[in-house]
Amino acid sequence: MKILVTGGAGFIGSNFVRYFLEQNPDDSIINLDKLTYAGNLDNIVDLKGNSRHQFVCGDISDQVLVDQLSAETDAIIHFAAETHVDRSIVNPEVFIQTNIYGTLVLLEASKKHCHRRFIHISTDEVYGSCPEGDFREENILTPSSPYSASKASSDLLVLSYYKTYGLPTIITRCSNNYGPYQFPEKLIPLMISNALEDKALPVYGDGLYIRDWLYVLDHCEAINQVFHRGEVGEIYNVGSENGKTNLDIVQFILNALGKPVSLIQHVKDRPGHDRRYAVNPEKIQKELGWKSVYSLESALEETIHWYCKHTDWWTRVKSGEYRQMYEKIYGVSL
Ligand code: NAD
Ligand code: TYD
Secondary structure, eight states, X not given: OEEEEESTTSHHHHHHHHHHHHHOTTOEEEEEEOOOTTOOGGGGGGGTTOTTEEEEEOOTTOHHHHHHHHHTOSEEEEOOOOOOHHHHHHOOHHHIIIIIIIHHHHHHHHHHTTOSEEEEEEEXXXXXXXSSSOBOTTSOOOOOSHHHHHHHHHHHHHHHHHHHHOOOEEEEEEOOEESTTOOTTSHHHHHHHHHHTTOOEEEETTSOOEEEOEEHHHHHHHXXXXXXHOXXXXXXXXXXXXXXXXXXXXXXXXXXHTOOGGGEEEEOOOTTOOSBOOBOOHHHHHHXXXXXXXXXXXXXXXXXXXXXXXXXXXXXXXXXXXXXXXXXXXXXXX
C-alpha cells in the first residue's frame, strides 16, 4: 500500500515513518509536512534516498496538493497539527486553520479517492481534565484549551465522515508522548535541554499536574496495529497508565543528569491548566492485543541520553538556526 502520512517531519510523525517503513517492507509513504517551526528535516535525514519514502513540503490546507497526493495513495495517517497548548493560548487562529480546516481538506480528498483507511491521530486532551479514575472512548469531550478544542472538533469531523459517507476512519487518542526528536518546547525535552545548559527549569504552578507518559515507539506500534487491524468507525485510547506529576519528571531528569534541584523555578501557572489526564487503554489491549512495553524509567533514561548525544540537534532547533540551514542544504524555503 502507498500511504499519505501528514506531519511526518514532526516528533511523533518522524518516529512513526521510520518505524512503519521498517515494520512494513511492502508499503511506501508520501510524507506531507509544511515544515513549520516544529517540523524538522533533520528528524528524517536518514530516510533521504529511501525509495519507499517521498518527502513533500506543503500544507494540508492546500486542496490542490492534497487532492493530487491522495490520488496517488491508498490511505491517510494524519499527524500534522499545531500541537503546543501554550501557543494555542496566545495564537489560536492557526490551530483552527490547520487542525480543523486542514483535517477537513484531507477528509474530502480521502473520500473522493475512495481510500481504504483514514487514521486520525488525536489526543487524550479532548476529554479534558480527569479528577479521578480514567476516561473511556465513549466519554464526552470537554476540552479546555484552544489546542484541545481544535483537536476535539477535528475528531467530530472525522466521525461525521464515517457516519455520513462511510469513509473508513479510525481515531486514536493517546496520552503525552516522549522520546527522541521532540521539539524542546514540551516539558521533557525543554527540561533536559535547559538542565544541560544550567538554565532554570520553569515549572508551572505547584508542579503537581499529572500526565500519563507514553514512549513514542509504544505509540508507533499502537498506530501500526490500528492501521492493520483496527475496526473502522472506532476510537482507540492509547496510554501507558503511568501517571506522574510534572515535579516527579523534572526531579528524575535532574537526578539522571546530576544537576541540582535548585534549577527548578516555579513560575506563573498556565491559564486553564488541566490538572490530570488519564485514559483507559483496555479497548486497544483487549481487541488488538497492544500494550505498552517500555518502562518509564528506562525509556526516559534512554531519552535523556539521546538529548545528551544530540546537543547539535536541539541547539539548532532552539535557536531557529535550522531554518537558514535547511534553505541552504535542502533548498526548502521556509
Ligand atoms: P509536532 O508539533 O512535533 O509536529 C507536527 C508536525 O506537523 C510538524 O512537522 C509540522 O511541520 C507539521 N504541520 C503543522 N502544520 C501543518 C500544516 N498546515 N500542513 C502540513 N504539516 C503541518 O507534533 P507531535 O507531537 O509529533 O504530534 C503529532 C500528532 O499527535 C498531533 O496531531 C498531536 O495532536 C498528536 N498528539 C501528540 C501528543 C504528544 O505528546 N506529542 C500527544 C497526543 C496527541
Ligand atoms: P506539555 O509538554 O506542554 O504537554 P501538555 O500541556 O500538552 O500536556 O506540558 C506537560 C505538563 O508540563 C503540563 O502540565 C504543563 C507542564 N509544563 C511546565 O510545568 N513547564 C513548562 O515549561 C512546560 C512546557 C510544561
